[in-house]
């Protein structure tokens with residue numbers, strides 16, 4: 454292993470890391486929105502939408518992410534929807550994470566004790582007031598561990614969009630290896646960067662979890 | 672004049688008819704205690720009064736609010752049910768306090784959301800009500816930091832905050848350790864003294880003797896007999912009542 458190769462390649466790898474963070478960051482925001490509304494639609498059983506939501510979640514969970522990426526990037530142009538690699542990547546990652554997040558949201562909303570909804574209704578709240586003020590704040594706390602987990606998975610999954618030529622961390626590593634012929638060094642550097650990144654976010658989310666559950670601590 | 676009028680109230684779960692035509696009127700400031708064996712339909716009756724359970728048949732009138740049962744569920748009907756709920760306090764066996772809110776926030780929630788009160792007014796009201804139930808010094812505690820008896824008193828204060836016409840209690844002390852029962856019953860007694868109209872489902876016989884203007888004995892979804900506590904406890908007319916009373920003593 455040659456340390457100068459690490460030093461030389463580090464700037465490019467860090468720049469590509471920004472792309473990884475960008476992909477994960479923007480996808481998680483979109484996925485949270487998709488996941489939240491999908492969960493609500495399925496819990497309230499909104500007509501028609503409920504069926505669509507069920508099919509969406511089932512398809513996403515039942516197919517590999519790599520296939521989803523290929524369908525969006527290589528498949529959609531055939532029916533006139535041509536997206537650039539980054540948009541395709543973001544779309545695939547958001548749809549994928551959104552389906553999993555909707556499951557965690559749904560489970561966490563349903564796990565709030567039924568007495569909470571009854572107490573809210575008994576005082577004359579509307580269903581949406583009860584959901585907003587009483588149920589969701591509690592379910593969010595329950596959801597945070599699984600939400601963190603989804604986010605971590607999402608960061609790792611960004612590496613898959615390297616196959617459609619998005620220059621994120623893994624794709625950049627491969628490009629550098631093509632020039633330096635040092636796969637072990639470069640891939641280990643990439644792995645370290647992933648590890649640091651994920652540890653950082655795991656820590657951050659753990660802190661958030663502790664903060665939001667303070668009212669349960671005696 | 673009666674403030675609650677229940678006429679031929681029926682409720683079935685599937686083919687199981689749990690309430691088989693209940694007639695009951697409650698006058699203003701009256702305290703009615705409902706007793707009866709497990710599964711006789713006491714909770715269901717109380718929950719129907721607040722539409723936590725949708726009655727299958729019959730009419731319920733509370734004050735000026737009447738909701739026809741078994742109607743179509745449209746927004747007008749939902750609103751009528753909400754209006755009725757706003758004026759009836761419901762106290763659960765398991766308290767059901769909002770765990771992510773402090774004691775005072777629990778009490779403030781109704782005034783703010785339902786009455787559109789300002790935070791400051793709601794806080795004043797909350798402090799006054801928590802003081803009234805003996806918890807003036809626990810305003811900023813979370814439910815998890817309170818004993819069961821304290822939690823139930825916060826729950827009573829939370830219901831009172833909406834200035835209800837009637838209070839409904841479903842076994843308010845059944846989930847409590849014996850030594851915590853008295854403090855909750857005392858709060859309910861104080862409310863009786865002030866003239867609050869109340870329906871209380873409870874197994875606390877001595878409390879019922881103390882506080883009830885009328886005791887209603889239910890079995891198998893019907894009211895078997897009712898009367899003053901002296902009549903029901905001292906000299907029950909029906910065999911089923913006698914059996915029940917000897918089984919709990």
Ligand SMILES: Nc1ncnc2c1ncn2[C@@H]1O[C@H](COP(=O)(O)OP(=O)(O)OP(=O)(O)O)[C@@H](O)[C@H]1O
Pocket residue numbers: 684689707708709710711712713714715716
């Ligand atoms: N949601 C429900 N679905 C189906 N059956 C129910 C439901 N709630 C109550 N029941 C049934 O209705 C009957 C009356 O129940 P209810 O809870 O009103 O009795 P109770 O008098 O309050 O009894 P307890 O003293 O045990 O609280 C029981 O047979 C019960 O199994």
Ligand SMILES: [Mg+2]
Pocket residue numbers: 713714715841842
């Ligand atoms: Mg009951």
